[in-house]
Amino acid sequence: MAGHSKFKNIMHRKGAQDKKKAKAFTRAVKEIIVAAKTGMPDPNFNPRLRTAIITAKQANLPKDRIDNAIKKATSATDGINYEEIRYEGYGPGGVAIIVETLTDNKNRTASDVRSTFSKHGGALGEQGSVGYMFRKVGYIVYEEKDIDKNKIIELAIELEVDDCIDEDGVVEILCNTEKYSETIETLEQKFGKPLESEVKWISDIMVELDEENNEKILKLLDALDNLDDVQSVNSNCKFIN
Numbered sequence: 001m002a003g004h005s006k007f008k009n010i011m012h013r014k015g016a017q018d019k020k021k022a023k024a025f026t027r028a029v030k031e032i033i034v035a036a037k038t039g040m041p042d043p044n045f046n047p048r049l050r051t052a053i054i055t056a057k058q059a060n061l062p063k064d065r066i067d068n069a070i071k072k073a074t075s076a077t078d079g080i081n082y083e084e085i086r087y088e089g090y091g092p093g094g095v096a097i098i099v100e101t102l103t104d105n106k107n108r109t110a111s112d113v114r115s116t117f118s119k120h121g122g123a124l125g126e127q128g129s130v131g132y133m134f135r136k137v138g139y140i141v142y143e144e145k146d147i148d149k150n151k152i153i154e155l156a157i158e159l160e161v162d163d164c165i166d167e168d169g170v171v172e173i174l175c176n177t178e179k180y181s182e183t184i185e186t187l188e189q190k191f192g193k194p195l196e197s198e199v200k201w202i203s204d205i206m207v208e209l210d211e212e213n214n215e216k217i218l219k220l221l222d223a224l225d226n227l228d229d230v231q232s233v234n235s236n237c238k239f240i241n
Helices: 007-018 021-038 047-058 063-074 106-119 149-158 177-191 211-225
Strands: 083-090 096-103 123-125 134-143 163-167 170-175 196-203 230-235
Touching: 021 047, 021 063, 021 096, 021 230, 047 063, 047 177, 047 196, 083 106, 096 106, 096 211, 106 123, 106 211, 134 177, 149 163, 149 170, 149 177, 170 177, 177 196, 196 230, 211 230
Parallel strands: none
Antiparallel strands: 083 096, 083 123, 096 230, 134 170, 134 196, 163 170
């Protein structure tokens, strides 16, 4: 199957996020609340909620917090309403960036995202300005040292995933977002918890950076990732190792 490994790029983002456990929990809770509000509170009949719960478990969010988030979403006394807003823009070196947010104050969020882009040499664009370069996929990674790579590739093909990449000591699996829950659950039953799994935006149009812009884009991505209302930050840059 054709490969276009993004693993080295994504490990930078994962490394930063692993140090922010509390924020990872907050993001997971917010997504569960929104998913439960926009559909049925039963994950068996709400694919988005099912995915949100899987993501929360990957972040090691305790079960009682998952249950409480669902109860909060369905409570008549819960007055919190999060709005989903996606921002698109460019960073140093022409890197395309997609920022997904969940906010209860869109004016605050827009101001924070815009000023962060500007402060770090980027520019916020209109929605759609870079989105055409990306596609949203289920993304699952296993380290080859932890699994039989031939067996996991065979199972991935049986599950009719979009792509399976054997490269840099890992196996990356890309699947349709609608099949993400089924795919990750089947893989986990046979091979255990993956190194990484999430629903994310990826691009086949990657931008190579020089050393100066490499440092600038790292600072911009980290600053965006640190904003309270931001759920995810995705770009099409190739980091310098």
